[in-house]
Amino acid sequence: MSRLLQSLALLVALFAAFLAVPVAQASAQPLSPHVSCSGYGCDHQDPVATGCSAGSYTVTSAPITLGGTSYGTVELRWSPTCQTNWSRVTVASGGSNPNRWYRYAEVDRVSPYAYDWYPYNGTGSPVYGNMLYAPGCAYALGTIQVGTNSWATGSAFQPGC
Secondary structure, eight states: OHHHHHHHHHHHHHHHHHHHSOOOOOOOOOSOTTOOOOGGGGTTBOHHHHTTTTTOEEEEEEEEEETTEEEEEEEEEEETTTTEEEEEEEETTOSOOTTOOOEEEEEEETTTTEEEEEEEOSSOSOEEOOBEEOSSOEEEEEEEEEETTEEEEEEEEOTTO
16 A cells, blocks of 8 residues: 555656646637738738738749740749738849830739739839738739730749639
């Protein structure tokens, strides 16, 4: 009987020691504490200015082409923090734009349908547009003007949509 009591006392002592060890608690903070919008309130806003670009990543991308020639890439970007998408267009030839030709970054939300597009004719690359709250399906469209009346296009569709 004393052996059983000793074993029970040891078990109680081990359990008490385990309870005394501090346990780190999980943080309940969002990925970016500086986010200034949420839900549909993020529609048509700048992902960088709102803080939604923090932790964002490219979901899918596609070439922007005309006649079999690639002029750049369009990306569908996703913010897990804000559950938003936007389009980013990268010009293959870099940011030079001596003719001031247009580049368009467009994002479309499937349901409820909405779109946002950003026209840009300055220098620099990549060019990104405003975002849409899109926890469901979305896609990005990219257009690069490559001549007086010539436009290269590309579409990046969210997988599974």
